[in-house]
Amino acid sequence: MRNDLPPRRPGGVRTRLLSVIGVVGVGAVVGSLLLWHAQVGDFLGLAADKEPVVSTVSAPAVGAPPATTPSTLATETPTRRPTYPPSTPTTPTRTPSTTPTKKSTTRPVVREESISGLSPKLKARLKKAMAAAKADGITISITSARRSATKQQRLLNAAIKKYGSYKLATRWVLPPKYSAHVQGKAVDIGPAAAMTWLNKNGWRYGVCRRYDNEPWHFEALTAPGTKCPPREPHAVAKAD
Numbered sequence: 001m002r003n004d005l006p007p008r009r010p011g012g013v014r015t016r017l018l019s020v021i022g023v024v025g026v027g028a029v030v031g032s033l034l035l036w037h038a039q040v041g042d043f044l045g046l047a048a049d050k051e052p053v054v055s056t057v058s059a060p061a062v063g064a065p066p067a068t069t070p071s072t073l074a075t076e077t078p079t080r081r082p083t084y085p086p087s088t089p090t091t092p093t094r095t096p097s098t099t100p101t102k103k104s105t106t107r108p109v110v111r112e113e114s115i116s117g118l119s120p121k122l123k124a125r126l127k128k129a130m131a132a133a134k135a136d137g138i139t140i141s142i143t144s145a146r147r148s149a150t151k152q153q154r155l156l157n158a159a160i161k162k163y164g165s166y167k168l169a170t171r172w173v174l175p176p177k178y179s180a181h182v183q184g185k186a187v188d189i190g191p192a193a194a195m196t197w198l199n200k201n202g203w204r205y206g207v208c209r210r211y212d213n214e215p216w217h218f219e220a221l222t223a224p225g226t227k228c229p230p231r232e233p234h235a236v237a238k239a240d
Contacts, residue, residue, distance in 0.1 A: 167237075
């Protein structure tokens with residue numbers, strides 16, 4: 001029996017073989033390209049599914065959530081100081097002046113009818129005498145205790161005008177620099193009953209009448225319990 005099949009062409013087999021080899025080669029090339037691309041991407045950090053490489057400086061502890069976004073992890077965020085509302089302006093205090101101030105040498109004004117301006121010795125003795133007189137039913141009133149130099153000079157001027165001379169006037173009113181009233185060492189009292197009582201009992205407290213012509217004028221002239229010295233007829237101005 002005769003075989004009618006057509007003879008095989010050597011060229012067709014070769015062509016298919018070359019096709020297979022070509023496909024395998026292309027696949028190898030494509031695979032190489034993909035592998036090379038992946039390696040290059042890993043090297044350049046361009047792979048889309050890779051986390052960016054960050055510095056380990058200031059990195060959070062393992063297991064702790066990141067403190068900042070990836071773009072700011074590599075740099076340290078400066079700490080901002082808290083701001084406070086402006087304080088309410090206060091009125092500046094005045095700096096005390098360093099210039100020393102002069103102390104006032106003016107004596108406080110004391111009423112002439114008060115014993116507050118008298119010397120401590122006369123004031124203490126007069127207080128005891130007034131208390132004793134009150135126990136006897138006698139009230140000692142102060143008519144003139146300490147006087148200012150101005151007041152004393154005014155009284156002297158009036159006395160000169162009244163008696164006609166300085167010598168006669170000073171028997172009643174002494175100049176300020178000689179007056180016991182200006183020095184706080186004399187007191188004029190009233191009424192007449194008080195003058196009589198103190199003239200009789202003043203020595204017990206060291207308070208004595210000084211002049212014959214002035215039954216109201218008393219000074220601390222002796223120690224308490226000691227007899228008063230003899231009275232003078234009147235005041236005499238000392239010669240300058």
